[in-house]
Amino acid sequence: MNELDFSGKQVFVVGGSSGIGNGIAQAFRKKGARVAVCGTRAKASDYAAEGGSRLEGIDYTRLDVSDPLTIESFNPYFDRLDVLVLAQGAVIYQRGEFEMAGFRKVLEINLISLMACATKFKPMLQATKGSLIIVSSTAAFHATMGNPAYNAxxxxxxxxxxTLAQAWAEDGIRVNGIAPGLVDTKMTKITTDNPKRLQEALSRIPLKRLGTPADMAGAALFLASPLASYIIGQTIVVDGGLIL
Structure with missing residues (x-):
């Protein structure tokens, strides 16, 4: 038996149109799952110009998670769900998160929408005894200068x-998380495109390299698999040792 074979399983990755979510989506596809992702743009081809987005073999649908009413009214095309990955994320630089409008915007996407999506799809996950994976960040373990909303x-x-893991275990839903470190995506270009900042960042990572979406995907595959059948409520830090 191959515990990492997801053939016949339906996976939905919110925020799977790019970055970490996209890497996780492609990993599940390669392991046999039928994978759907959502993003903010009208159609998948709108991401064609972005080198980090690979949507071949994946079903794309538009869903703006910054609006709770849109999540509530969302009608998925799939009638079952085995794995839900919540990988949506936003950050505002140049101290924009110190303005209340910016603070609320980031919180709406990075936290409020997690609960909205989780409760939206709970009945489907309960029906399959499925797995919910929440992507957070190593920012949860230390201060992040200039980004109070992202950190919070x-x-x-x-x-x-x-909390969801404890509450939903009796429904057969396993809830776990992943906390990525510095991953090479469009969201981290403020660091990766600045040679000085990049070198300083790499000096703090014992493995001396950036993480990749594929690195994060390995943890997601494990958490969704039978290999993790007795693990709930845990957030696996995947950071190359950054917070050590």
């Missing part, structure tokens, strides 16, 4: 992961 939301995501 990712810290909140860890608490939500623990």
């Amino acid at each position: 939301s990712k810290t909140g995501a860890l608490g939500l992961t623990r």
Whole structure:
């Protein structure tokens, strides 16, 4: 038996149109799952110009998670769900999160929408005894200068992961999380495109390299598999040792 074979399983990755979510979506597809992702753009081809987005073999649907009413009214095309990955994320640089409008915007996407999506799809996950995986960040374990909303939301995501895991275990739903470190995506270009900042960041990572979406995908595959059947409420740090 191959515990990492997801043939016949339906996976939905919110925020799977790019970055970490996209890497996780492709990993499940390669392991046999039927995978759907959502993003904010009208159609999959709108992401064609972005080198980090690979949507071949994946079903794309538009869903703007910044609007709770849109999540509530969302009508998925799939009639079953085995794995739900919540990988949506936003950050505002240049101290924009110190303005209340910016603070609320980031919290709405990074935290409020997690609960909205989790409760939206809970009945489907309960029907399959499925798995919910919440992507947070190592920012939850330390301060992040200039980004109070990002930090607060990712810290909140860890608490939500623990609490939903406890609450929903009796329904057969396993809830766990992943806390990525510095991963090479469009969201981290403020660091990766700046040679000085990049070198400083790499000096703090024992493995001396950036993480990749594929690195995060390995943890997601494990958590959704029978190999993790007795694990709930845990957030696995996948950071190359950054927070050591």
